Amino acid sequence: MWQKSPNHQSLSEEEESKALKKAPSLRFRFILAGVLVIGIIASLAINLIFDYSQKLADLSYDRLLRSALLQMDENVGLIRNEVSIDIPWSAFATLAQAEEDRVFYKVESLEQGFITGYQDLNSFPPNPPVLDQIQFYDQMFSGEMVRFAWVQRYITDPETAQTVRIILGQTRLSREEMAAAVTQKAVEVVVLIALVAITLIIIGSHLVLRPLHRIERALEERVMGDLTPIDINTPKETHHLKVAINHFMARLQANLEQLENYTADAAHQLRTPLASLRALAENARDIGYSNSASPEKQHQALESIVQQCDTLSQTVTLLLNQAVVSHRLQTHRLELMDLLVPITASCREQALTALRQGVHLSLECELKESLILGDSFSIQQMMQNLIENAVRYSQQDQDAPAEVIVQVMEFDLFYRIKVIDYGEGIPESEKERVFERFYRGRYDVAGTGVGLSMVRDIVNHHSARVNILNTEPKGTTFQVDFAKHRFDGDNQ
Known part of the structure; x- marks a missing residue:
């Protein structure tokens, strides 16, 4: 970690305060989501309670209505072939339990016509009538909503038979009052439960976010430069966050170590030429x-x-290029690119330099396009290092042809690059060590011992392969294989 100056620190705190005000709150979202869910559930519960209370009130008062209707039906008979009814007092006494409600009734015969009751009460059930089956329904009458009970049956004697229809209605005031009372009590219970649930969600949100605060405190209490992994117990839901932070700190630690190594490398590389x-x-x-x-x-x-x-x-140029390549390898994603572009550019840049040193540089390639996933700048630096290395060692052997050949070939699954020189070659015992940082097989040839190490890093980052082969009759060939980019359609 780097310590800020007081002015910068206060400015940073002010910016962080503004950012904190604009930032969305995870706790608020959690509480809001919980309130919305509870609100939806409470609304559904209230609607169900309202329907249930209406059905409960109808069920209770329909029993009274049925009882009164059956009492009236029992007192219907035939006297001298005419329908007569003696409405019992008990029928209306049953309905009188709803003191505020009005009662309407009508008894009629299909053959004889109106018998008693309200003559203008012409009410019919919504469903087709069925003999001896009582039907309940709501219908407007006399400016009020009335609950009706309707029944129709045959009355027979030895001389005649008639169809009698009895209609008994009662206003809904008591029903609505009972439904409202039930609904009110139930709604109060639902609201109370909802408030308790919201309170628990608010308390639970604090408990749920406590592991995040623990991670925050663990990071804030650390001394500067402490990038060791976080070692605290966290729930499963925050375990992946802790692992991600630990991985990030591990990468940061590796970057810092790489920066330290790079600084040491630069000092090592610059000390000798400066002294000289x-x-x-x-x-x-x-x-x-x-x-x-x-x-x-x-x-x-x-x-x-x-x-x-x-x-x-x-x-200095090589060290700067190494720093740029190292940064790109860590921060840039591999993109679809044409491998021939950086190869051609490297050959063009090095051709004149090689010619001035008496080395002929040539590119042999019959391909028009070679698509891979890679970083063009890094591959160009790799090619420049391989070509410069081949040109440098081709100058040392006057008997061999001063020529460097770059070949690009295509295979089924990969593209192969060859950088061929005809110098003295590399002994078998040194082929594994030439990629080590600062290793130099010959100190009579100018070099830094860093270029091939950078080539190895670039090859590894691209998941490629590099091999060192012998050139016939003598010399060295660096061979690099890059995997082809395969489109989705290529796998079908």
């Missing part, structure tokens, strides 16, 4: 002070300084 440059400059200064020094010696001393400056510039 200082010695050459002091030598040139001493030659300049000497009266016996010839112009040739002065020129030679200055030329050595220029050469050492070029070497130092190449070293």
Whole structure:
């Protein structure tokens, strides 16, 4: 961790405060989701309670209505072939339990016509009539909603038979009052349960988020630079978060170690050429002070300084490219690219430099396109290192042809790149070590020992393969295989 200055820290706290106000609250979302769910459940429960209370009130008062209707039906008979009825007092006494309700009735015969009751009471059930079956239904009458009981049956004697219809109705005031009372009590219970549930959700949200606060405190209480894994017990739901944080800190630790190694590498690489440059400059200064020094010696001393400056510039450039490549390998995703683009660009950049050193560089490729998943910049740096290395060692053997060949070939599952030189070659015992950082097989040849190490990192990041082969009759061939990009349709 890096410690901020007080001014920057206060500014950061102000920005964090503003960001905190704008940030969505996980606890609020949890409570809101719980309230919405409870609200939906409570609404459904209230609707069910309302329907149930209506049915309960109808069931209770329909029993009274049925009892009164049956008492009236028992007192219907035939006297001298005419329908007569003596309505018992007990029938209306039963319905009188609903003191505020009004009662309507009508008795009629299909053959004889109206017998008694309300003559204008012309009510029919919604369903087709069935003899001796009582039907209950609601219908408007006299400006009020009335609950009716309706029955129709045959009355027979030895001389005649008639169809009698009895209609008995009662207003719904008592029913509605009973349904409202039941609904009110039930709603009060539902609301109470909902409030208790919401309270428990609020308390539960605090308990649920406690593991996150524990992780937060564990991170805040750490000293600067402590990137060790978090070792606290957490629920399963936050375990993956803890693992992700530990993996992130592990990657950060690796990056810091890599930065430290890179700093040490840079210091190691720059210390030697700087010391050599200082010695050459002091030598040139001493030659300049000497009266016996010839112009040739002065020129030679200055030329050595220029050469050492070029070497130092190449070293700095290589270290910077290594830093850029390392950063890209960690931060950039592999994208669909044409492998020929960085290869062709590297050959063009190195062709003139190789020609100045007496080495002919050529590219042999018959492909028009080679699609892979990769990073174009990193692959171009890999090719430049391989070509520079091949050119450097081709100059050392005057008997071999000063030529470097880059080949690109296509196979069923991969593309193969070959960088071929005809120098002295690499002994078998050193082929496994040339990819080590700072390893140099020959110190009489200019180099840093870093280029092939960077080649290995790039190859590994692309899940490719690199092999070192012998060139016939002698020399070295670096062979790199990149997997082809296969589209979804290629697998069908």
